Amino acid sequence: MTYAALTCRGLIGLVFAVAVFAKVRGPSAYREFESWLAALPVPLARNRALPVILAAAEAAIVVLVAVPAVATAGLTLAACCLAVLAAGTVVIVRRGARVSCQCFGPSRSPLGVRHLVRDGVLLVIAVTGAAISGLGTGRDAASPRGIALSLAAALIGATFLVFSDDLIALFDSDPAARATEPAAVDKEKAGQL
Secondary structure, eight states, rough: OHHHHHHHHHHHHHHHHHHHHHHHHHHHHHHHHHHHHHHSSSSGGGOTHHHHHHHHHHHHHHHHSSSGGGGGHHHHHHHHHHHHHHHHHHHHHHOOOOBBOOOBBBBOOOHHHHHHHHHHHHHHHHHHHHTTTTHHHHHOOOOOHHHHHHHHHHHHHHHHHHHHHHHHHHHOOOOHHHHHHHHHHHHHHHHHH
């Protein structure tokens, strides 16, 4: 159980580290995040404190899951955040709004079912990690090889989840739609000039 809990903690920590970095890497990135959040068709999105609360919660998750004594609290906070984000995505998708996903920085990928799946996977990992983080600790010393494998698995899983939009676009079965999307964006930009 120690290695499974470590993998869950590592994966959640890495995913949220990328998310918070994308939001606070600079003043312009944070302003873009604030604007995006305020434009969402979700009632709480217009709350001016929400960007600060969300970025602070994500940063707290990264710190908490890194410390074994409070890892359960970090994973529980992650599960709560993921549940709220998934609920917001459901509202956006149900309203038919074409809003880009800004989870890990600027993107043209609209929020949709695949983002709900990603949030669901992360939610299961956070809940599983919280449930098992206290089990089996202290009985056997963790081996360096086991720790390395757990962290490698966390890195691979986090990379897959963070770049899932890019991976889906890479294997998109409709290359014609991909080819026309940038042209449509370029035409739109040209019309604004």
